[in-house]
Amino acid sequence: MMDRMKRTPVREQDPKERIKNFNEVSFGYNEEEAVKEASRCLNCKKPMCVTNCPVSISIPKFIHCVKNRDFKEAARIIAESSALPAVCGRVCPQETQCEGKCVLGIKGEPIAIGKLERFVADWSREHDISFTDIKEKKNKKVAVIGSGPSGLTCAGDLAKMGYDVTIFEALHKAGGVLVYGIPEFRLPKDTVVKHEINNLKKLGVHIETDVLIGRTITVDQLLNEEGFDAVFIGSGAGLPKFMGIPGENLNGVFSANEFLTRSNLMKAYREDYSTPIKAGKITAVVGGGNVAMDAARTALRLGSTVHIVYRRSFEEIPARAEEVQHAKDEGVIFDILTNPVEIIGDEKGWVKGIKCVRMKLGEPDESGRKRPVKIEGSEFIMDVDTVIMALGTSPNPLIASTTKGLETNKRNCIVAEEETGLTSRNGIYAGGDAVTGSATVILAMGAGKKAAKAIDEYLSK
Amino acid sequence: MYRILEKKVLAPDIYFMKLSAPRIARSAKPGQFLIVKADEEGERIPLTICDYNSKEGTVAIVFQAVGSSTNEMASYEEGESFSDVVGPLGNPSEFVGEDIDELKSQKFMFVAGGVGTAPIYPQVKWLHEHGINADVIIGTRTKKLLLFENEMRSVARNLYIATDDGSYGFNGLVTGLLEDLIKKGHHYDKVITIGPMIMMKFVSKLTKKYGIKTIASLNSIMVDGTGMCGACRVTVGNVTKFTCIDGPEFDAHLIDFDEAMRRQTMYKTEEGKKKIEDEERREGHKCRIGLDGDR
Numbered sequence A: 001m002m003d004r005m006k007r008t009p010v011r012e013q014d015p016k017e018r019i020k021n022f023n024e025v026s027f028g029y030n031e032e033e034a035v036k037e038a039s040r041c042l043n044c045k046k047p048m049c050v051t052n053c054p055v056s057i058s059i060p061k062f063i064h065c066v067k068n069r070d071f072k073e074a075a076r077i078i079a080e081s082s083a084l085p086a087v088c089g090r091v092c093p094q095e096t097q098c099e100g101k102c103v104l105g106i107k108g109e110p111i112a113i114g115k116l117e118r119f120v121a122d123w124s125r126e127h128d129i130s131f132t133d134i135k136e137k138k139n140k141k142v143a144v145i146g147s148g149p150s151g152l153t154c155a156g157d158l159a160k161m162g163y164d165v166t167i168f169e170a171l172h173k174a175g176g177v178l179v180y181g182i183p184e185f186r187l188p189k190d191t192v193v194k195h196e197i198n199n200l201k202k203l204g205v206h207i208e209t210d211v212l213i214g215r216t217i218t219v220d221q222l223l224n225e226e227g228f229d230a231v232f233i234g235s236g237a238g239l240p241k242f243m244g245i246p247g248e249n250l251n252g253v254f255s256a257n258e259f260l261t262r263s264n265l266m267k268a269y270r271e272d273y274s275t276p277i278k279a280g281k282i283t284a285v286v287g288g289g290n291v292a293m294d295a296a297r298t299a300l301r302l303g304s305t306v307h308i309v310y311r312r313s314f315e316e317i318p319a320r321a322e323e324v325q326h327a328k329d330e331g332v333i334f335d336i337l338t339n340p341v342e343i344i345g346d347e348k349g350w351v352k353g354i355k356c357v358r359m360k361l362g363e364p365d366e367s368g369r370k371r372p373v374k375i376e377g378s379e380f381i382m383d384v385d386t387v388i389m390a391l392g393t394s395p396n397p398l399i400a401s402t403t404k405g406l407e408t409n410k411r412n413c414i415v416a417e418e419e420t421g422l423t424s425r426n427g428i429y430a431g432g433d434a435v436t437g438s439a440t441v442i443l444a445m446g447a448g449k450k451a452a453k454a455i456d457e458y459l460s461k
Numbered sequence B: 001m002y003r004i005l006e007k008k009v010l011a012p013d014i015y016f017m018k019l020s021a022p023r024i025a026r027s028a029k030p031g032q033f034l035i036v037k038a039d040e041e042g043e044r045i046p047l048t049i050c051d052y053n054s055k056e057g058t059v060a061i062v063f064q065a066v067g068s069s070t071n072e073m074a075s076y077e078e079g080e081s082f083s084d085v086v087g088p089l090g091n092p093s094e095f096v097g098e099d100i101d102e103l104k105s106q107k108f109m110f111v112a113g114g115v116g117t118a119p120i121y122p123q124v125k126w127l128h129e130h131g132i133n134a135d136v137i138i139g140t141r142t143k144k145l146l147l148f149e150n151e152m153r154s155v156a157r158n159l160y161i162a163t164d165d166g167s168y169g170f171n172g173l174v175t176g177l178l179e180d181l182i183k184k185g186h187h188y189d190k191v192i193t194i195g196p197m198i199m200m201k202f203v204s205k206l207t208k209k210y211g212i213k214t215i216a217s218l219n220s221i222m223v224d225g226t227g228m229c230g231a232c233r234v235t236v237g238n239v240t241k242f243t244c245i246d247g248p249e250f251d252a253h254l255i256d257f258d259e260a261m262r263r264q265t266m267y268k269t270e271e272g273k274k275k276i277e278d279e280e281r282r283e284g285h286k287c288r289i290g291l292d293g294d295r
Helices: A031-038 A059-067 A071-081 A085-091 A113-126 A149-160 A189-202 A219-224 A256-265 A290-301 A321-330 A441-460 B022-027 B068-074 B100-104 B114-129 B149-155 B174-183 B197-209 B257-264 B270-283
Strands: A141-145 A164-168 A206-208 A230-233 A253-255 A282-286 A305-309 A333-335 A338-345 A351-364 A370-374 A380-382 A386-389 A428-430 B002-011 B014-020 B033-037 B045-048 B051-053 B058-064 B084-089 B108-113 B134-140 B159-163 B190-194 B213-217 B233-236 B239-242 B249-251
Touching (some): A059 A113, A071 A113, A085 A189, A085 A441, A141 A219, A149 A164, A149 A230, A149 A441, A256 A386, A282 A290, A351 A386, A428 A441, B022 B058, B022 B084, B033 B058, B045 B058, B058 B114, B108 B174, B108 B197, B134 B149, B134 B174, B149 B159, B190 B197, B233 B249, B233 B257
Parallel strands (some): A230 A428, A305 A333, B108 B134, B108 B190, B190 B213
Antiparallel strands (some): A338 A351, B014 B058, B213 B249, B233 B239
């Protein structure tokens, strides 16, 4: 008799092995494991998991299908709500969303919803199943700026509705953060991401890479000269933040964006690519988000000893629980309640250490988390030769500054209506990190979905 | 894919290529750059746009084959294509947005060195087309490395050449020639310099002495060129700027050139680093024909 309270474990690469390669860490469930895990679901009458899913996937329904081995139907149910299940099954912070509200979690372990979603998505990819019903062509053109989660979702939905959609991507490869940001060992590019992009192409979406909107062509030119009837801006939050402490421009200090882009997009970890990358002997990664974990685990795989330097405690750490656990298992050293105050260089201007102070937690701040307070006299120097800043990102002001009348807020985020994505300009919609500042894949997807619906309504008038 | 319509060898290891890139050609302005990626495995290489023609839909680049990626680029022939060319990137030169009549009253001096000569050309050409006079100094090690002489002569009011070995024009460095001209009573309101970092540093030092406003175009290390990576950080007036989105042109008198030069060596191989050190030692602050193949 199975223990309903216990989760079916997922097979993973051994930590000792996986730190030597960039292959995916988690193998995911096979059919037997998926069915077993699915059979734990209580099929609640009022499923709390659904209310906590940003795109409201009918979770108990698809799990019920998995339990009955109707994987195709499970995939269809997910596809009703989510365009990128293979991605979300891997990168969503399930513990604070669907799984966080699972009733089984009260006394035992919540259903592994993310792992089941991933299983269904991978199964349907491997069995070449796709749901590409396209309604009648509408003869209207929509431009989507950015090919990250929000852009892909918006483009996919609009294409299914019959619109002629072109995605403009500034980089040489489509996928946005899915290709430049999230590492291979967490999200395989050639299988999962490429498949999602190909699905869009099958829907008839055109993808034009190497186009930086605001420089190569402006939003107004798209509308006035290239005949687009509406524009969706899903350009993300690309600009890296730095701390503003002394020594940040020393050689050997990188933004996580640079480090991860070199490794993920430019494949610096592969010998057949020309991209250079520097991972020193000892690396300090500053920050506690998913990007910090990604950078730390990448540096580890490139042969460095790695410290995560984070100013709050494990309780406040914003990264997904699984990422923190994986990082720990792989040997990343966590220096929590520690904050850098200066980066120290050698006589040639290369990093040789990072001066930090210890912190303690005080009263909660505006984010609701306990404010870290410096412990006086606790300065110490950590010997490192590489520092990676993973402090979050902000939207690139380029599009807003080259589009007349497009309103932004103080943080350079485009102002858009929550329910529709409509900006201050008629016919121009926006969503994802470009509107919210750096957030999650699933929230960006949700915004892309809402905007697609609103654009359809606007163009159907 | 971006087809190579024309390829010329301008000097040993220095290549000119005209590329088909209609979107970039339509939007390019003087001072901007683009990024070339030869093939799937290649690096993204930032290069200043050396000419553009919106009617033809073409842009021109000049680069020196020094590293593995620029050598790879150099191996492409007419009729072949680069997988990616993105641009125009960065801000146009300051004067592009200024009042033409106001500009006509100003005296411009461009100081170029090495492969930096080519990107000066669209700026001088733009001014020329708008009826604004500009003088140009081109510095090079020796006559056979001189680029764009005829092109430049057709758009510059006065063209001065300086060679380190005296094989052509002024015998010495661009800074020596510039100071000579100033001492002879030539007046300049603005100096714009593009070339090896060390040359720009010393041009900037000289013009500071004479109180002439100076703009330098930086060729920092970059990955995406759109503001994402921050590799191109440069300190300008004690503030950190990104060369790609805040530049590439900055007030030369405010640039921390020593930091900028140090950061350029970040990804150099040990061999490459040694080559630069030797070169700098040998030539002092001479305007060497850049070892930086890219901008």
